[in-house]
Amino acid sequence: MRPAELAEIFQGQFHAPAEIFSAPGRVNLIGEHTDYNEGYVLPSAIGFYAHVAISPRADQKLMIRSTQFPEAFEIDLSSWPPKKMGAWYDYVLGVGVELVCAGMSFPGANLLVHGEVPIGAGLSSSAALEVASALALLSLEAKHLPLKTIARLCQQAENHFVGARVGIMDQFVSCHGQADHAVLLDCRSLEYELVPIPASLKLVISNTMVKHQLSGGEYNLRREQCEQGVQILAKKYPQIKALRDVSTAQLETEAKDLPPLIYQRCLHVVRENRRVLDTAESFRSGDLPRVGQLMRESHASLRDLYEVSSPELDVMVESAEGLPGFIGGRMTGGGFGGCTVNLVETSQAQSFATAIAVRYRQKTGISPDIHICSAAHGAGAELRKAEV
Numbered sequence: 001m002r003p004a005e006l007a008e009i010f011q012g013q014f015h016a017p018a019e020i021f022s023a024p025g026r027v028n029l030i031g032e033h034t035d036y037n038e039g040y041v042l043p044s045a046i047g048f049y050a051h052v053a054i055s056p057r058a059d060q061k062l063m064i065r066s067t068q069f070p071e072a073f074e075i076d077l078s079s080w081p082p083k084k085m086g087a088w089y090d091y092v093l094g095v096g097v098e099l100v101c102a103g104m105s106f107p108g109a110n111l112l113v114h115g116e117v118p119i120g121a122g123l124s125s126s127a128a129l130e131v132a133s134a135l136a137l138l139s140l141e142a143k144h145l146p147l148k149t150i151a152r153l154c155q156q157a158e159n160h161f162v163g164a165r166v167g168i169m170d171q172f173v174s175c176h177g178q179a180d181h182a183v184l185l186d187c188r189s190l191e192y193e194l195v196p197i198p199a200s201l202k203l204v205i206s207n208t209m210v211k212h213q214l215s216g217g218e219y220n221l222r223r224e225q226c227e228q229g230v231q232i233l234a235k236k237y238p239q240i241k242a243l244r245d246v247s248t249a250q251l252e253t254e255a256k257d258l259p260p261l262i263y264q265r266c267l268h269v270v271r272e273n274r275r276v277l278d279t280a281e282s283f284r285s286g287d288l289p290r291v292g293q294l295m296r297e298s299h300a301s302l303r304d305l306y307e308v309s310s311p312e313l314d315v316m317v318e319s320a321e322g323l324p325g326f327i328g329g330r331m332t333g334g335g336f337g338g339c340t341v342n343l344v345e346t347s348q349a350q351s352f353a354t355a356i357a358v359r360y361r362q363k364t365g366i367s368p369d370i371h372i373c374s375a376a377h378g379a380g381a382e383l384r385k386a387e388v
């Protein structure tokens, strides 16, 4: 939907002119389940956006509606803070709660949300909604916060209000993504570097159509298992504060003192961090076969050690092998369903998309959605464009 169309619907519903704020979803090239271990990730923003149209109200009411869902939300700000409702607008409310905690006192407002990021596909529809909502709500007070602060605040909204203990990756890249680049992010310092993705490549995203659900227990359980690993390792090496600090040698030495399952989880994270840095380096040096190899290793590790893949994700990953122009692929995002990401030569992307869909349908009976993408701008770049 074009912003003008959304503004028109908004006008029809709220009888007021709207300002529109947008933020994208993301695809992660490599570095899965490393962000909350203070490690490295390499995601790109993609050209699917959440749009939030907003106008102030004089009566201290906050009204939140969607173009796609019938459930709407209304609260009088005198009964703030709201409770989690188990609905799509929890992401907006959570951001509102965090903004108030950060010192903002917004007046009443009308919000109308339109999301383009496929939901439950592991492409961060929630982070896109959070970031767009934060920008929209901040506009009410004409407040500018640094983008890094906005990303952190949105992550906290999801941690505290929604109850998913996610890391910073999705919100950060939704803010800082750049067209044709991946973002190499150090999730401890929040320093980042833009890594160019060659124009000869497309990111082909294959949706298994099996939805994942982050606030479900498995994600939080993985996080606890990592924390358990850190606790045990820190007794021997006090300088270890997160799995980011653990070397492969230390892990091997301590293997006998770790419960086997915890060791397995730690091994994935420690090696995955290394793979992220190697992938960035391979992009820089133009060694695409190595990038492909690292993506394959990442998938195998997520499947066998971290155990967050699914039969459909594995079928999708296997279906890509041997197709012309295919460089490498893996599951992307939290797992347990959702999408795979494939690096494919631009000239072969269309035929790759057709062929992988046929193979996946033959093996599972499910028709997948395939998206041929390039890395897109994050909300920050969009904001700067709007200011020009």
Ligand code: GLA
Binding pocket: 031, 032, 033, 034, 035, 036, 166, 167, 168, 169, 170, 214, 333, 334, 335
């Ligand atoms: C989800 C979370 C991220 C990250 C990934 C796994 O997308 O939101 O913070 O942990 O899973 O890499």
